[in-house]
Amino acid sequence: MYSKLIVSLAEHPQYFDDVMEWCYREFWEGPRTDSFELKEFLSEHLKKNRIPCSLVALCDGRPVGSVHLMEREHDSNPFFPCLSGLYVLPGYRKLGFGSMLIENALERARINGFSNVYLAADESITYYVSRGWTVIAPNEQSELYIISRPGRMSFFPTNPNILH
Template identity: 30%
Template structure:
């Protein structure tokens, strides 16, 4: 398995966007599948942020992770954010997610990103084990989410 920048395989936007839309449409009720495609396409540019990385094995897409300038519509001007962290269900608990996070953290550190935020409605404990700190719990689009921070 390898992790590559989405810029190396831009056609994967067409595969990722439906996965992301299906997984998170409740958290982004005003965003369409095309909006998800547009967001991923922004990661194909030359800037360090935004960027998306994908896990590939034998030509099969296994998952994704992004660093985005903003991922929540909140008053605080926090950023950048770990976002679009998705692993196909049949590959969960096999180390794919950890590999994606490690690749993203290394990328951010090499691009002088001092810290990352994320929010999660379900997996706070997973991120705590990886060194993230919960800084706030908020109601967001009808769900309770934990906002977390990791210094790099």
């Protein structure tokens, strides 16, 4: 049996390089991007108890996955906060780490005063829908769909005065 734990990157910055490598390789790398931009972006996730934040899945003390909770995922997505960049190392998939990361991100959003979390999904839409997310709108700017979880649909945070 594995020892599974989800931790905040802000409280465990020793995993920053692992998270940065996964993000760059899986989501960020391209002809017009560089790792400096990503490092700057992820550095904002090192502030404790705030959004944006990054969560890291640990298996027996080893980092095996991450997810990010952000104010916006895409400029064309008016909903927030957004779940983004869910990644689990291939050898650790189907062991529950993805679900644990998502649930911890949802709890982090609730603690910060948000009743819903959103994301823009493409081919991964079935993964999220099978876990209780609801499609609320096609994204007019791309082939993505905006999906929401949990609870009632709300276009605004429950407390708009909370600072992120």
